[in-house]
Amino acid sequence: MLLGLDMENIMSMYVVPWSINIGLAIVVFVVGRLIVKGLVKVLEKLLVKAKVDVMLVEFIGSMANVLLLLFVIIASLDMLGVNTTSLIAVMGAAGLAVGLSLQGSLQNFASGVLLIIFRPFQVGDFIDAGGISGTVEKITLFNAILLTPDNREIIVPNGSIYGGTITNFSARDTRRIDMVFGISYDDDIKKAKDILMAMLESDERVLKDPAPKVALSELANSSVNFVVRPWVKSEDYWATKWDLTENIKLAFDAQGVSIPFPQMDVHMDKAA
Secondary structure: OHHHHHHHHHHHHHHHHHHHHHHHHHHHHHHHHHHHHHHHHHHHHHHHHOOOOHHHHHHHHHHHHHHHHHHHHHHHHHHOOOOHHHHHHHHHHHHHHHHHHOHHHHHHHHHHHHHHHHOOOOOOOEEEEOOEEEEEEEEOOOEEEEEOOOOOEEEEEHHHHHOOOOEEOOOOOEEEOOEEEEEOOOOOHHHHHHHHHHHHHHOOOOOOOOOOEEEEEEEOOOOEEEEEEOEEEHHHHHHHHHHHHHHHHHHHHHOOOOOOOOOOOOOOOOOO
């Protein structure tokens, strides 16, 4: 009889309550997982509709899934009578320690998120950022891969890019070429200006709007300097600049306009 009573007491005091708690914990965990899965899908669909980068959508979805599942696990453990307050405190301290140890990586990550959201440049753009000039080949959450004109692949941390000045040479459809040509003080200024303008007008890559500009800018020590400023499509920038530089020099030579080198007059006093 006593053994039967003891078994009843054990069942009522421990087995039944624990069975109920375990059952509730399992229900909370299973239902919570389903809810989390649904919420993450809704979040990802909203981000896709907002035209957020696919890579960022996947990352935000993964992070949301982990955080929400963490809450579900804590709620399940709470149903089992586990002291979740201490557990949360320990996890918070561990997260702080990890964050401090990965400070540089977190900065690069945060910068990567901002680069993907605000899009100061895209894959295929030629940029100058983080002290490197090159074509953007790939953008990740921690770094960007740039391809230099001499075909070197350079990996630049996102923190260096977003924390400094970014120059995007491909952001606009057109660019202005700024060149300076000097002629001798003995040469005909009007003739030289006409030659420069004729060279610009004869190059089909030079745009009519905005109109190219040729102007006398400076009476320098050894030369009379003209600024030459044609507008071209961005992809024609370097080829047009190199061709104009060569063709203008050849045109000056053919028509007797000289490009002087630096000169200095030295006057010596003869001793008495």
